[in-house]
Structures are given as structure tokens and as C-alpha cells.
Amino acid sequence: MNSTRGSKLLGWSAFTILVAAFTLLPTGQSQPSPPAVNCDYIDAEVNSYQPVVDRIIAAVSQGGHFQAHTYSTLADFVDKFGPRMTGSEALENSIDFMVKESKDFGLEVWTENVTAPKWERHFEKVTLVKPWKSDIPVSTLGGSVGTPQGGITAEVVVFKSFAELIDKSNLVAGKIVVFNQDFVSYGETVKYRSKGASVASKYGAVATLIRSVTPYSLATPHTGHQSYDAAVKPIPTACIAPEYAEMLYRMYRRGDGPVVVSINIDARNVGTTNTRNTIVQIRGRECPDKVVITSGHLDSWDVGQGAMDDGGGAFISWNSLVLLQSLQLKPRRTIRGILWTAEEQGYVGAIAYVKKHQEELKNITVAMESDDGTFTPFGLSLKGSPEAACILNKVLRLFKPINATRLVQSKYPVGSDIELFQEKNIPGVALLNDNAKYFWYHHTRADTMSVLDSDTLDLCTALWGGVAYILADLSVELPRT
Amino acid sequence: MNSTRGSKLLGWSAFTILVAAFTLLPTGQSQPSPPAVNCDYIDAEVNSYQPVVDRIIAAVSQGGHFQAHTYSTLADFVDKFGPRMTGSEALENSIDFMVKESKDFGLEVWTENVTAPKWERHFEKVTLVKPWKSDIPVSTLGGSVGTPQGGITAEVVVFKSFAELIDKSNLVAGKIVVFNQDFVSYGETVKYRSKGASVASKYGAVATLIRSVTPYSLATPHTGHQSYDAAVKPIPTACIAPEYAEMLYRMYRRGDGPVVVSINIDARNVGTTNTRNTIVQIRGRECPDKVVITSGHLDSWDVGQGAMDDGGGAFISWNSLVLLQSLQLKPRRTIRGILWTAEEQGYVGAIAYVKKHQEELKNITVAMESDDGTFTPFGLSLKGSPEAACILNKVLRLFKPINATRLVQSKYPVGSDIELFQEKNIPGVALLNDNAKYFWYHHTRADTMSVLDSDTLDLCTALWGGVAYILADLSVELPRT
Numbered sequence: 001m002n003s004t005r006g007s008k009l010l011g012w013s014a015f016t017i018l019v020a021a022f023t024l025l026p027t028g029q030s031q032p033s034p035p036a037v038n039c040d041y042i043d044a045e046v047n048s049y050q051p052v053v054d055r056i057i058a059a060v061s062q063g064g065h066f067q068a069h070t071y072s073t074l075a076d077f078v079d080k081f082g083p084r085m086t087g088s089e090a091l092e093n094s095i096d097f098m099v100k101e102s103k104d105f106g107l108e109v110w111t112e113n114v115t116a117p118k119w120e121r122h123f124e125k126v127t128l129v130k131p132w133k134s135d136i137p138v139s140t141l142g143g144s145v146g147t148p149q150g151g152i153t154a155e156v157v158v159f160k161s162f163a164e165l166i167d168k169s170n171l172v173a174g175k176i177v178v179f180n181q182d183f184v185s186y187g188e189t190v191k192y193r194s195k196g197a198s199v200a201s202k203y204g205a206v207a208t209l210i211r212s213v214t215p216y217s218l219a220t221p222h223t224g225h226q227s228y229d230a231a232v233k234p235i236p237t238a239c240i241a242p243e244y245a246e247m248l249y250r251m252y253r254r255g256d257g258p259v260v261v262s263i264n265i266d267a268r269n270v271g272t273t274n275t276r277n278t279i280v281q282i283r284g285r286e287c288p289d290k291v292v293i294t295s296g297h298l299d300s301w302d303v304g305q306g307a308m309d310d311g312g313g314a315f316i317s318w319n320s321l322v323l324l325q326s327l328q329l330k331p332r333r334t335i336r337g338i339l340w341t342a343e344e345q346g347y348v349g350a351i352a353y354v355k356k357h358q359e360e361l362k363n364i365t366v367a368m369e370s371d372d373g374t375f376t377p378f379g380l381s382l383k384g385s386p387e388a389a390c391i392l393n394k395v396l397r398l399f400k401p402i403n404a405t406r407l408v409q410s411k412y413p414v415g416s417d418i419e420l421f422q423e424k425n426i427p428g429v430a431l432l433n434d435n436a437k438y439f440w441y442h443h444t445r446a447d448t449m450s451v452l453d454s455d456t457l458d459l460c461t462a463l464w465g466g467v468a469y470i471l472a473d474l475s476v477e478l479p480r481t
Numbered sequence: 482m483n484s485t486r487g488s489k490l491l492g493w494s495a496f497t498i499l500v501a502a503f504t505l506l507p508t509g510q511s512q513p514s515p516p517a518v519n520c521d522y523i524d525a526e527v528n529s530y531q532p533v534v535d536r537i538i539a540a541v542s543q544g545g546h547f548q549a550h551t552y553s554t555l556a557d558f559v560d561k562f563g564p565r566m567t568g569s570e571a572l573e574n575s576i577d578f579m580v581k582e583s584k585d586f587g588l589e590v591w592t593e594n595v596t597a598p599k600w601e602r603h604f605e606k607v608t609l610v611k612p613w614k615s616d617i618p619v620s621t622l623g624g625s626v627g628t629p630q631g632g633i634t635a636e637v638v639v640f641k642s643f644a645e646l647i648d649k650s651n652l653v654a655g656k657i658v659v660f661n662q663d664f665v666s667y668g669e670t671v672k673y674r675s676k677g678a679s680v681a682s683k684y685g686a687v688a689t690l691i692r693s694v695t696p697y698s699l700a701t702p703h704t705g706h707q708s709y710d711a712a713v714k715p716i717p718t719a720c721i722a723p724e725y726a727e728m729l730y731r732m733y734r735r736g737d738g739p740v741v742v743s744i745n746i747d748a749r750n751v752g753t754t755n756t757r758n759t760i761v762q763i764r765g766r767e768c769p770d771k772v773v774i775t776s777g778h779l780d781s782w783d784v785g786q787g788a789m790d791d792g793g794g795a796f797i798s799w800n801s802l803v804l805l806q807s808l809q810l811k812p813r814r815t816i817r818g819i820l821w822t823a824e825e826q827g828y829v830g831a832i833a834y835v836k837k838h839q840e841e842l843k844n845i846t847v848a849m850e851s852d853d854g855t856f857t858p859f860g861l862s863l864k865g866s867p868e869a870a871c872i873l874n875k876v877l878r879l880f881k882p883i884n885a886t887r888l889v890q891s892k893y894p895v896g897s898d899i900e901l902f903q904e905k906n907i908p909g910v911a912l913l914n915d916n917a918k919y920f921w922y923h924h925t926r927a928d929t930m931s932v933l934d935s936d937t938l939d940l941c942t943a944l945w946g947g948v949a950y951i952l953a954d955l956s957v958e959l960p961r962t
Binding site: 081090 | 556557560561562563564571609612613614615616618697698699700701722723724725727728731732735737785786921922925926927929930931
């Protein structure tokens, strides 16, 4: 997931609150909100789906025909293509592959063109030069410019916050600024990654090294999106492993002598690239124009395998359709699986989709996206009306056999790409899961299949596919706000 | 710590059992062993030390003159010198620094020369070439030879065990062998790191990549010692992050096409180097020839900061003496703090010490070493006689104020360097601490000050120094077996 685009939509402080709240919710610390309205009229109808849910659960359980299917298809996929950054051949090849696989499973499938910014990472090396020599684990940030030939070698100044930098801005010119901000939450802290270079450049910094935005590290640097304010000179910017930001901070504060770092980055913004959203669907048997979207993004950063972010979300969405198809479950309305492209560059695929499908938005009854991990599922989070919550709460009770009955109502948009639909008052649904370690792996080389568990993915697919089916088949749509 | 030398002393299976047992013990899962003998004669005398223990604890507690001293001296040290590999200027400079610091604190101090093997890491890069291109997080193993100019590019064969390799040895010639062994325990699993290259080379492998020996990783490769059997051709050997060993294993087993990896390592064995054990002492007031050794090793691997392994152990040992000195506590016998050198190359400093001090071994009443982490202290582990355990158990009761009263009696040697003393029937004592994550950081770039906590280090120093003082001052010595 990428959560920096929100800054453009909402401005900084609203965005900060939004993502902070969002980030806290899926950890499961929040309590289910009691439905504020009565929707008992739907009880009997919802309960009539228990046999369908039981069939779905049986399919992914021991001996079921779909058991381990999500893990094995995802492992095959990420091992075949590796990470899938926007602009890469790997991403486009992986899209072609998903089209073919979808056809092989008898699903309706097509792609829609998207133009997205293209950025390339060619080389990165950050070295402590004084007081002693050591490589510093680093990951250049998406959108960063490179260093001049020969790199940049300069003293560092290290700050804990933007406020501290501004307070001591006279120290910044000609220096490499290191931000050693504390990790509060992803939403609260990510501003250092996304805006650190712009803030430091304003005062004459020659480069920025930012503590990776994570609560835990084993010398693990995290990449991610950043953008330069129009008014500042773009300077090279990268995240370093938190331990090394802390080390530089101690050295700098001690004042025993200059702390010198060398940065050598070859990274380039190379215009735009053509990419595609991949759209797979099971056409509704009664109201084919009415659509339940279930989604994840197929693109990833260029490190690791993009298995968790967002291979897991994309594949529980895609496999939900494959599973329903294999069970010959054809709902009243259409279920449309969307594998977004260029999410990491700021929901670029979703923006293109919404623009192209402006006229059809009224027919989208709910937009689901899993982009916060596919660990043990607890239930769902919803941004929607109280009556939508009331109905979804009843639907989730059907998933008691897999202990995934919890509904969290969010004041703020859920998911990532689907924020755009929630802005249009379409109910948004995300997967509530045991994702406390999500940001340990996020945008790192540790985002590999080793993060994921086959049985857990089965449960996620069962919940995700089952809910999509019921929402697409119920006599009523989830009421909008 | 380094635990491969045991193989030379004990042969493989005994060594495996030894280290497996050892590794389990300090996690605190074992129960304290009840003393098998009666030593109530010592009760009154031991209890008379409660005021001393209370003074020591007060010194490291809120407002005490020694509070945070261990953390701050260690942070200053590792930030000043960085990692301290045998053969490096950093190690020798850090030894000079410790000599000067010890003098400044009024401690008796000297060094003793040691000749140790020298190995240098200059460059390492491992790349997945097929089916797609990606860097693989790697750390070359100590003692490894480099690759020829231009590196080695070859198909991989991946095995879960030595047995599987031997079973399929016809597949090995000309290939890069990857070991993707499961992690059982450090002691059980480290043989793949220390002997993997020799086993694979025997069948014609051109290089080995070994899954890092750790229960958990965030794309974190671990270095460590390895040695070649005399009969085999030395081949380049390195550990890779576990996630990538798992990935290569999946790819290889799937058999979709060749899995090709490129290895480029510049590493060299460059003969021997001169280094030094650093010896600091508080001379005994009555029996100066009788010695309690308290120790840790000052050398480290060349990655990270060597803060946990074994900066923590070295600094609680050294600070124990500084603390006792500052409290003007001069025991009956001598307390000798030893900062071992070249531990990571196979207890080389300790071997030199034992050889040089052969005649004095009879006067060493107990050998203490902290080289298994300095996390929250639980108490001590002991390899010694039942009567020694009985006495130490009573001594530990004095540390109830800091909840560090647990004694674990080990059948196998405890510590690392001090194994050599235990072979001579000298009681061995190690720090029992909350080190369940020790091997997450061990021999990695994540071994930095961020692993350590100031309050916890204070408790470790109080326990370690207090026990050393009491054992050096009691009217009786810990009885040998």
C-alpha cells in the first residue's frame, strides 16, 4: 500500500489523522461498533446464505478442492515475475499472465490502459566515512533524483523532527540531513519519508537520509513514494535502516567530530509509461450492470517480491472469483475483480479507472480492497452508512466457523485505491486482519512469500469471496450514506 | 559468540548436543535445578553480603552514580570504533582505548599478545540472474575464499540437508549449492554454515550459499566462521537471508527452468595478525594469586557494531570492575576482567591465554563470561559441581531486589571462550538472560546499540559485578567437581 497520496486530497493534518486512525484500526485493538440502526428485516435472507458460506469454507479446508490454491498460485506468480514496479517489463508480463490465467479459469477478463510516471533505481550505496567506514543499509525513495557522478560526500546534521530542523535551519546548508524521527504510527510518521527531502532542500540540504518508517527493523531499509514540492530543488533522498539513523543521531549529538557520509545513487525519473488495470469478472445473472468491486494492486515496489504488498490482496481478490466460479456460484449482480496498477505511485490506476468509468460509478454497490495484509482474518472494516454496517455485521456472523466475524466501522476511508470510491459515497470495505507486523515487511526485501501462510490465505479468500458473493447476491444493496 | 570451535574439541555429534542444550538453557525455559547437596554452612556468610549487593544495586538505580554508565560507555565505544574484527585497526585501537580508560579509572591493566588468523571482506554481491534479476541479501562467511575475477555464474541446486545432498550428489558438480535447512536451534543448525562449503565441495560444487542460521529474518543475512576440510578444494561460501534460500528452494523444486545465480566475492585469508587480550584487575586484598575471571570478548565480526556480540558482555564485565572500584570494594581474591580477542575465529585469544597461564590455572576459582546477550537478566547458568551450585544458588538469592535469582545447572560448558577453563574442571558461569531474540541479531548489521537497553544493562552489571565480588570475597572457593 501507499498512503502518501492522501496528502494531496486532504492536506497534511487531515491526512495525518486519517492514516493514523486507519493504521490503528486493522490491528484489531478497536472494538466492533454496535450497529446504530435496525436491519432485522434482512436476518432471514442473510441467514439463508449459511450453506453457501459453509461450501466456500469447505472448499478451502482440509481436503477441499481449493485448499492451498491461493498460496500456490501466489507463490508461482511472485517466483515467476519477482517484484513488479510500474514501468517494468515484469509488471506488464505479469498482467499478461493474469489475463491468460483468468481465461483458463473461464473468467471474463480485460485490461484498461493507464499512463503512469516511471522511475528507475539503478544503483545505491550509502557509506559512513567518518568516524569509521561502514555501509549503511539504504533504499532510495521512489521519485528521488540521483546524485551527481562521484556521489555526494558531506557532513550530516541529524534531527528528530521537522520542528527541530526549522529551529536549527542555519545548520542545514551544504549538509546531508538525516531525519531520526520516532516511529509513532505509519500514518503519523510517513510524512518524513514523503516530504523530508522537500523540507530539507528548502534550507539548502544537499541530500536527505530518512529513518525507515517501521516499528521494528533488523537493519532493514524501506523504500516508498516521495515527491518534491514544486518550489524546491530536488535532492537525492533515501531511507536508511532505523538502527543507523539512531547511530548517526548519537554520533552527531555527541559532537566528538564531524560525522561524514557518502551517498551514491543512480536513480532516474524517466517520464511516463503505459501500464494496465486488469479486470476480471463474474457477470451478474439478474443485474449485470450493478457491480461489487473486489480488488488489490498487482504492482509493487522493486524490492523483495511484492508478495505481501500487495500480492496477497490481489490474489485473495482474484482467487475469490476463481473459487466462486469453481463452485458455480453466479450472483445476482456482477462481481468485478480489479488488479490495480501503479498503486504505489499514488493510486494512478484507480484514478484512471474512476475517470474512465465516471458514468458507471452509480452502479458500484460496494468497493472492496485488501491492501493491509492477508494475515489471520478477523473480519472487515467498513467506511459506510450505519445501515450498511448493520447488514455487513449480520453477513459476518456467517463466518463464525472461521472466527472472522468482527466489523470495524471506520470514520475514515479504508483500503488504498478504493479511497477514490469512498469519496464518491460508495461503501468501502477492507480486510481486517492480524497485521501488527505489516510495516515490518512493507516496501522491503523482506516482502517475500515467507511472510505469508497458506492456511491463512485460504481463510482470507473464503471470507473475501464469501462476502463479495453475498453482497452481490442479496436482494438489497448496501445502502449509501 | 562463536560456537563452531566445539566441533574440534568434541566431534560433531557431541558438539551438536552440547550447543543445542546450551542454546536452550539461557532462554529461561529450563527450571532452576534444586541443589543436590547441602551447603547451609554458608548461609550466614552469604547473607552478610546483602548490604553490599544493595549498595551495588543502588549505584545502578535511579539517582545512583553508576546509573546508565554501562550503556553510555558502550555506546561511546561502539560509535567511536564500529565493529572490531580481528586483524582490523579498529580492534587494536579499541584495545588501546580500553587500556587508557581502565587506567583512568584506577584499574590495573595490561595486554597479552595473541597471534590470530586474519581474513578480509572487500566486496560481496549475489544476484539472482534467472528467472529474474534481483540482488540477494548476502554475508560472506569468515574464512571464505573469493570468487575468480568476474565472479561465478551457475545454476543452483537446493537441498534441505546434508543427507539430501549426499543422496543427490550426482546433481552437484559445477553447480552452486544452496542449503535451505530448517532452523532447529543454533547449535543444531550451525553445521550448515561451518561445514556446508566442505560438504558441497567434495562433490564438485563451485560455491555454496547457505540459509542464515536464525529463527527470524527481515531479509537479514548473517555472517560467521567457517573452515574448509583439508581434503577439499576451498570454494566461496556465504550466508543469504532465509527468505531468499526459501525462494530459491521453491523455484528449484518447481523445475520451471534453470535457476541461475551470480556470485561475486572479494574476500581473502591473509595469514596471521597480532592482536591482544586486554586484562584488567582488582587485586585481591588477602589472596591476590587466587583469581575470579569475569569476561566477554572485545572483537566482533565486521558488520554492524558488535554491540550485542559481544560489546554488551565485554562492557558488563569491564564495568563490573569499574563499579566495584568506585564503591571501593576490594575483595579477598583478585577479580580479573578479561576482554578476549579473536573469539570469533575460534576462541583464539582464550587459547593463547590458557597456554600462557597453564601454571596458574589451579588458582582460577571460577571463570565467568557473558557472551549470550545482555538482555533482562534472570540469573546465572553454571557448569560446576553440585556444591558450587548450592553456594551460587544462595548467592543469587541476594539479587531478589532485581529478580535475578535463577540458577540453571548445565551439563555442558557455558559461555564461549571459558569453555577452555571448564575443560580444566574450573567452574564456568554465564549470564542467564532474556535472550530469545539473540540469534535474530547475531553476526548481522542489526547488531547495533539499538538492540540494547540502558536500564537492562545496569541490571546486568549489578548482577555480574555483585556475583564476581562475592565469589572473590567468600571464605570458601566454589568447590570444583
